[in-house]
Amino acid sequence: MKSFRLALILSAACIAAPALAQDAKPSEETARDDFHNRDNGRDTIVVSAAGLERLDVLGGTSVLEGEALLRNLESQIGDTIAKLPGVSTSGFAPGASRPILRGLSGERIRVLTDGVGSIDASAVSDDHSGTVDPLIASSIEVLRGPAALLYGSQAIGGAVNVITKRIPPSVPDEPVHFDGIVAGDTASNRIEAGASIDWRLSSEMVFHIDGSHRETDDLDIPGYVATPALRAQLLDVAAEEEEEGHLDEAEEFREGANSYGVLPNSQTSTSTAGAGFAWHSGQNMFGVSTDYYETKYGIPGLPGVGHVHAEEHEEGEEEEAHEEEGPVSIGMKRVRVDVRGAADLGEGFFDLVQAKLGYSDYTHTEFEGVETGTKFDVEGVEGRLELVQSNRNGWGGSLGMQYSNVDFRADGEEAFVAPNTTENWALFAVQQYDIGALGLQAGARYEHSAVDVDFTDGTNLSRDFDAFSASAGVSYALIEGFEDDLRIGINGSRAERAPVAQELVADGPHVATQAYEIGDATLTTEKAWGLEGYIRGSIGQVLVSASVYHTWFNGFIYLDEADVAPIDGLEVFEFLQQDAKQFGVEGQLKVPLVDGDGFRLLGELSGDYVRATLDDGSPVPRIPPVSGLAALEAQLGHFDIRGEVEAYGKQDRVSEHESPTEGFTFVNASVAWHPFEGNQNLTVLAQVDNIFDVEGRRHTSFTKEYTPLAGRNFKLSARVSF
Template sequence: MVRNILFSASVASAALCAPAYAQSSGDRQVETAAAGQRGPEIIVTAPFQQSEEDVLQGTSVVTGEELQRQLRPSIGETLARQPGVSATSFGPTASRPILRGFQGERIRILTDGIGSIDVSNTSVDHAPVINPLLADRVEILRGPAALLFGSSAIGGVVNVIDTRIPRSVPEKGYRLNGMANYGSAANERSIAGAADVAVGGKLVLHADGSYLKTDDLKIPGFVLSRSARAQALATSQLPPPDAEEGEEAIDFAGNAALRNRLPNSASETWTAGVGASIVTETGSLGISYSHYDSLYGVPVRYATRYGQEQEAPRLDLAQDRVDLRAEVETGGGFLDRIRLRAGYADYRHFELEESGEVGTAFYNKGLEGRLELVQADRGGWKGASGVQYYNRRFDVEGEEAFLPKNRTGQFGVFTLQQVNLGAFRAEGGLRYERSELTSDVLSDDLRFFSGKRSYDAISGSLGGSVAVRPGIRFGINVSRTERAPSAEELFANGAHAGTQAYELGSPNFRLEKSWGVEATMHAVGEGFHLDASAYYNWFSNYISENQVDQSVCESAAAPSGREADLPCFQFQQADARYYGFEADASVQLAEIRGYRVNLDLLGDYVHASIVDQGPVPRIPPARVLGGLEAQGEQFTARAEVEHVFVQDRVTAFETPTDDYTMVNASVAFSPWGKSNPTTLLVSANNIFDVAARRHSSFLKDFAPLAGRDIRVSLRFGF
């Protein structure tokens, strides 16, 4: 199940530097099954393992049966019911997590502690190269706590941890884990498996693979929202230019009545990977290779100028990736251990037109590495320091290339220090990062683009907590972060077919800076727990992408002779304010014939504004979710109700989003008990087939969420 804990800002950020825990059900510590009860240890992927009483701020760990129940084709939809988390929902496949209202460049998605090295941060229609089917564990680190991991992670970090590089020698000499799933809403069929074999006592070989195929998503009611249908029907009364007798307008009026299926949302994805590790008593060295291949559709924006329907593009995506992980214990002294983590990926995707021809091609080659020195615990003082390097070469080719060829290089130095004085604990973190961004292709207006930008960013955090009584701890953390603009925010200037928008950046952007304050509470006792946090962030030079008047993009396109006939979205920089809270509580109500009956409740809210302008676009509304769960050794039954409130704090080019309530239920059967991973799970999601749209989605008026979805999942391991 999801375990929400309070963690220190710096610990959480360093957490993903180098995951440090035992893997697989047979080798790792197992969290207690009861929502209202917790074991003394929570596994946190940090340089030094933490118990739940040692950490300050909120994180979520999703694993085991909870991960199986929430599993969806995309990592965004898989995590969308966690505290403080929403999703971009650009169709069921291209859905990226949103943390505390932050997305894109302010969220880092990691594979086992290293970036996914794709282009999902550049646009919401680009799917993250993350395979939830093979995930052993997912950690969600919310808020600016991840500054030690990177300045671009101010909103938080999602770390998806698999077993591709083995961390331990199988006790039986082998390990085998698998999963098969079916979902009725999209006729989803998927299967995945991973195997480890020990050779000679210290060498462990690994192989894994997965396959997923979905049809167009079933939805309740209309494809278009009420406002989009009204716009479509109103526009259809006006004959478009060069159309005889309004034929195109008549066709478009028919689109307003589309219902029951989300067109162009089908997908097919397969992956394969191999790995090997040498594991000794004092360290390990491992390497892996993986391939990811996906073909998926992007839902269409139907309501456009002149009432003309846009094309239905598909994305053909592939990535080849090599990863390295090493760890060695030093044998004592000031340092306890040294860790190295690195990854290289060659990525490309083609945006295919309806004819099957390649309209735009995206190429991305990236390298990321971290070296970390972990200090030994000396009388309650411990820490970790290290360096991080990142390099990306990104190229977009085609008639609708919205971004020139560019390179990004980053070098960071960081340290984290923690002091434990018993009831009082304190932590501090510091990071320096140098970023250089170069654009190889200049615009026709050479006064506008210089081609190269350099930034020096310094970020830091300081936090402390005090235990007012056993099991109850209050904390406060203060952070100062600086973030360099991305190449997309600096150099974008063109039509992007996937998002059906003309995107425009500015190479004159300065460092984005913010102050953040977060107060936390963590309470745990016999049969209950409560985690809560409240935060406030002050931004200067905040970068946001907003829909603006069409004339802005027409002026930018004019020097090159291009057309700007898509909706105009411009990156802008201004001051901004974010504040909100999230809370998660659980209590054991009773124990009946060996079944623990637990009641849990979570809620989150975020308020974001650009100073002197109005709301930040696409901010998730307030939400509450309550669940009742009966847990036994072999059976678990759960029912939950999620209510998402109306969002009417909108920009001039947004439409309000209605509230909705979803009811879900599930039953899980573990024939050999909870200590064995074999589980058959049947769930019914959105039981009453409620029409729902996420306000955080660019496509919320054209792509509703799934209707009633009956899912069957079999997970096994031995």
């Protein structure tokens, strides 16, 4: 069945080929908008800060696009960008995996859609899926380091911005423009397809429609579901149950310990649909879009623990009935509306005003078998207005304001956060001044946050926070020219984050952490002082990017085990504050080893390391290990042949309440075929990941003890544009 599905994918690509062959020369607009860029290693900067030519003020910035995006495409944003230096992913389940940047995650990393927050519950818990499907992304920006200046205090650790075309950025040259993708794999029996169409209504108006669907089965894994340590514990429990006469329970624990080859309850199903309209006239524009996102995915459970066995009773009492809980799954639906506009202000001090507004209505339901469990509802709005300055003798920038209001409600036995409303408003300015080869950047942001909580007993809590963030940097062009641009620089930043409702008032069992969480209503803002030095740019075809950074946190908010008795069988964890420090390095080098007539051989090296320590000397939990990637890519005629080694070190620098994680190395290979000379509008990609079927587990995952990564995985995909 799996090979049959892959054959269908290749057939779909071949059916599309004759239509493409009729027009071997794409228009300039098509060439720019399509997703088939072969030379996709350059750190292209899609400027998210209006009025700035570079985002050096933010630290390292990367864009995943073109063939690299197709090759790394996964069902979750976190998994899709995980190979970039300085990036990891939470890896809670195949259907739920959030980005981790420089070891920071959750409420310190913002996931955005076209510069506006995702407005969902994905940051509340690692078992919550994001609401942005990589299938509809034209590119993905990764902003490492403090992005609070642009996107708010919850981006103190960085931001991931998914660029879509739901509000078309321009009017296509052709009357109708089509983009489509179809893909599948063998490890999860994945089959997915997505398509978008842009209709040119006039020289100034365009209509867009898109949709996608993905289905996966339980994930194939290379070995046991459980780690050796967990297997030993489960077998010990099975022996104890057997001694007590609980034979059914003993067998269940034994089966859990011996579960092998497939990760149970890891299936996913996701569908999206969207439509948009845009009017463009010079720099003036107006656009609106709406989209619907629906997913259902399984949550792999701790082997053998989903079973509740009979308790001992007084003589004469009947034994309590044996209860079997069904597997846990999550169903989520989200409707979103976005509005965007820009107006040309002429040649004054400000030459452009632009606005973005997003509204989201999100519902997330957790199921135990067919029984409905906890339900989460999030409804919110976020908007930003920016005035873009005219560039005057090397001086440019923008001033802006941002507002958001989000209502959060949770109902059910595991609703560990009380209903709350969070309101934020902010003013910000980002400036850049170039004097020859010297570049100066600076920015500041003031943000006010108000958190209002309504407890079930009728009481309430209101907290207000004022956060100030600022950044300044200087860079110097070592080499500057038409093809060369190599800069060194140093940035200093001061970022501040207000605590969120979960950190303030959590009080209940949390499935993702397998703990009873308790918040602290007295928490203050978290402050981060940072320094970063870097070198970035190109010398001809050689691309280099390297950063070293150090951050000092004042009042770092974290979760730690409390010295109290368990509640409802769960260990109690509480949110605490303590100073902390973070140090890291990351880098990437891409070099053309051979550049001959019709043949190119490219080499790539990248890696990262981060170390984070609390003030008491203990490590911050779930920090990713040192990692690296080495690749060779040959471009020969219509083919790109790539091999890569992806290595992760052992992480044994762990906090008191986490276990070490063994290192692992994956070897991957791919072949991309561009069948038409001078036309890149069809890409067929065959690849195999983890060729040697190695077991790997992410140290950053709460479920690493029983959620390994996929085994050997054959993939086939095709992307077509015309």
